[in-house]
Amino acid sequence: MNPKISADTVAVLRSTNPELFSRPLLQRLRTWSLWLAFLAVFGFGLWWIEASPQRIWDGLGKLGFLVRFMWPPSDGGAFWEHVYAMLQTLGMAFLGTLIAAVVALPLGFLGAKNVVPNWLFHFGLRRGFDSLRGIDSLVWALIFVSAVGLGPFAGVLAIAVSDVMVFSKLFAEAIENVERKQIEGVRAAGSNGLQTLRLGVFPQVLPVILSHVLYFYEGNVRSASILGIVGAGGIGLQLSDRIRINNWDEAAFIILMILVTVAVIDNLSRRLRMKIIQHQAQVG
Template sequence: MTVALHADIARLKRSNPEIFARPLLARLRDWSLWLVFLGLVAFALWWIDASPMRIFNGLSKLGMLVGLMIPPWPGDGFWDYCRAMLETIAMAFLGTVIAAVIAVPLGFLGAKNIVPNWLFHFTLRRFFDAFRGIDGLVWALIFVSAVGLGPFAGVLAIAVGDVMVLGKLFAEAIENVDKKPVDGVRASGGGGLHVVRLGVLPQVFPVMMSHVLYFFESNVRSATILGIVGAGGIGLQLSDRIRINNWQQAAFIILMILVTVAIIDAISRRIRARLV
């Protein structure tokens, strides 16, 4: 048994020498890549001046701020915070719904098996990629300047920021559908709309809803940040409390955000599990 095992290992070494003894040039290449990576990390740390002293001073100041936050206390603004939290949830909900409604037709148009024209498909996908490169915070700043302060700007920022991402995800889901139901609808004499309605949509609807629910979870968190730049909601309340150094109320708002996001995540996770 041992002799046969050694013979098998020797045969493997002869047939695959690069696995057991990598060439010197390959090893030098790997070490060079690791050195380049470490050099880039060191350069980036030097560029941002991430010195140990700055980290130590920052942690000590952070500890002082945490001490000022204890105990969290709403003061006289509890109901104002509740209203602002509901406003943030409404922003996330409306923005996600608007983005999903617009993304559904874009997803069908961007799927190769629905619109086979490669030029149209390529142009639409690059359009998706271009808009996905702009962060929601940038959209919030743009819409605050365009339509003014308040939650309407936040809804528009969430909708525009999500529509292209959802469109791309929907298109990929549509491209991966099983062809048998589609062929069955066509064989029964169904037209293009029947194929989409009866052959494609029942397969991709659970996936689409799962994506939409996940984006709603994420947008509740994002809406708090958008409020800091003037889009309303609980983020604006948090920004005001930090600006006037009212750290106890700021801590209470942060706890409200954490609890709300946790509840929404739990509910959304259960719904997505049932759908998928």
């Protein structure tokens, strides 16, 4: 049973510890000021983009008009063409992710403090990772479409360049958190520096690396679908063409195909990641 607190006890607590019952005035003013600042910025943003209930209502009406054209979805007699484009998209995501992971692995070792202790080199490399991570894959796709031409090759390059710096940072952080005992055991057996990395560090970070790569592959399947819209090939190019010529029933079919494919990839990737994490926990 919970003992009841008497009114006298509450009064004593209120007099000795008033902050337990009400926040100080200065703290309340600071909280109200933050909320007012947030509302002011939010309101200014709505005014700046010219948002209004009338525009939202008109937009919903036009959206409903388009949805009527989308139903029922139709492949337009090009089902296998869409399937081939979807396979292109999956291949773009797979190759881009794989290339990024392979290139990022040595960069991750170089960026780890416990591998390269030189702080100046480490600082410069990490800042390079951070600067290039700020460029989205869509921007890289526009650049590579101009450089190498239309097609999936530009999409693969865009995904690879966009992910390599993110992978490098994640891999470096994983390498910095490895257990020292296993490394010391490998060194005690007479291994040199490269053998220590291969036998003492790499087996520890491999499950983490695989988990990151699988997770990013999920996102890259979605990204590859968008990259096709700017000319990088795949299902996105098919979708862009159908929207451009107002074939909304075919556009709806392609959108549904993308949704189903992404859902399947997400489910499979999640299962694989869970198995990797469980295996790592059992080994650990």
